[in-house]
Amino acid sequence: MRFLVTGGAGYVGSHFVYEAIRQGHECLVYDDMKRGHKEAVHIKAGLIVADVREQEKLTAAIQQYRPAAILHFAALALVPESVKEPQLYQDNNVGGMKSLLEAIVAAGAKTPVIFSSTCAVFGTPKKMPIAEDDPKKPQTPYGATKLECEKLLAEYATKHKIPALALRYFNACGADAAGEIGEWHEPETHLIPNILKAALAGETVKIFGSDFKTKDGTCVRDYIHVTDLARAHVLGAKRVTASGLKRDMYEVMHLGTGKGLSNLEVLAAASEVFGKPIKHKLAPRRDGDPAELVADPTRAKTILGFKCEHSDIKTIVASALKWQKKLDS
Numbered sequence: 651m652r653f654l655v656t657g658g659a660g661y662v663g664s665h666f667v668y669e670a671i672r673q674g675h676e677c678l679v680y681d682d683m684k685r686g687h688k689e690a691v692h693i694k695a696g697l698i699v700a701d702v703r704e705q706e707k708l709t710a711a712i713q714q715y716r717p718a719a720i721l722h723f724a725a726l727a728l729v730p731e732s733v734k735e736p737q738l739y740q741d742n743n744v745g746g747m748k749s750l751l752e753a754i755v756a757a758g759a760k761t762p763v764i765f766s767s768t769c770a771v772f773g774t775p776k777k778m779p780i781a782e783d784d785p786k787k788p789q790t791p792y793g794a795t796k797l798e799c800e801k802l803l804a805e806y807a808t809k810h811k812i813p814a815l816a817l818r819y820f821n822a823c824g825a826d827a828a829g830e831i832g833e834w835h836e837p838e839t840h841l842i843p844n845i846l847k848a849a850l851a852g853e854t855v856k857i858f859g860s861d862f863k864t865k866d867g868t869c870v871r872d873y874i875h876v877t878d879l880a881r882a883h884v885l886g887a888k889r890v891t892a893s894g895l896k897r898d899m900y901e902v903m904h905l906g907t908g909k910g911l912s913n914l915e916v917l918a919a920a921s922e923v924f925g926k927p928i929k930h931k932l933a934p935r936r937d938g939d940p941a942e943l944v945a946d947p948t949r950a951k952t953i954l955g956f957k958c959e960h961s962d963i964k965t966i967v968a969s970a971l972k973w974q975k976k977l978d979s
């Protein structure tokens with residue numbers, strides 16, 4: 651199949667492209683390169699450097715490339731930044747989604763869309779694990795913009811018969827086994843890369859919050875290897891392009907392992923993989939961190955037949971460490 655991949659130079663997008671190409675598919679990356687990296691674009695993928703809000707360019711790309719599905723990863727995804735600059739997130743994320751949907755309408759293509767969503771749409775959920783239809787109350791502008799995008803997808807599926815699948819990720823982490831790509835954010839705010847950066851530099855990583863009502867007082871998250879996320883997207887693409895599909899299909903699925911690890915458990919696993927203890931310091935809570943976020947992955951398993959294969963925490967850390975060493979060198 652042929653895929654148009656917005657944000658295909660970013661973290662999850664580039665891993666999707668690597669996995670899709672490995673499985674024999676073709677990809678055209680569409681990325682403005684403001685946060686993405688040219689080096690992360692697979693050598694066999696095409697590349698258009700443009701903003702998703704440049705609707706005419708997007709329409710032309712859809713008309714010329716005729717993708718079987720569009721994978722929409724392009725978005726801003728730094729929670730603290732979204733708190734400081736909510737309008738920037740509204741413009742990029744919601745504006746980008748609207749532009750993509752209007753570009754599909756203008757191209758007269760009705761191309762199915764797979765959307766990169768997040769468990770941040772839930773805020774602080776009342777029950778664990780989190781199922782797709784549980785109440786949503788985003789706590790940050792980032793989460794709110796992703797929820798708004800989901801609503802737009804549902805609306806366009808009904809009105810314009812553009813099938814859509816929103817995949818809500820829990821904690822994406824790890825790096826492609828080939829060692830060519832990995833997590834590369836500037837600034838880096840995520841736990842696993844920050845632990846490994848500290849380990850490699852002989853520095854101390856801060857663990858934010860130790861007074862949560864969890865097994866050891868630190869936050870609990872559901873860590874899923876980015877290659878598993880990528881594999882789920884390929885399965886999703888097969889679903890949204892299947893013959894006999896209802897054209898007004900709109901579905902949401904959670905991608906996670908269903909198991910939670912505390913920040914201290916992640917640190918312990920990282921120390922084991924690193925081969926010596928990694929120095930840490932317990933620090934005050936970070937604004938807006940919910941105590942626990944764990945997916946109920948049943949729907950993706952039942953409908954897509956999706957099962958994690960790379961998401962054991964030591965496998966995750968080992969792949970991330972290999973990448974971090976390359977990035978630091």
Ligand code: UDP
Nearest residue numbers: 839840841844856857858869871913936939
């Ligand atoms: N965290 C931490 N130190 C860091 C980065 C993150 O203690 O340097 C904590 C963070 O406060 C949260 C957990 O690790 O409790 C996961 O954070 P991350 O930013 O990786 O993912 P999020 O769940 O916020 O999307």
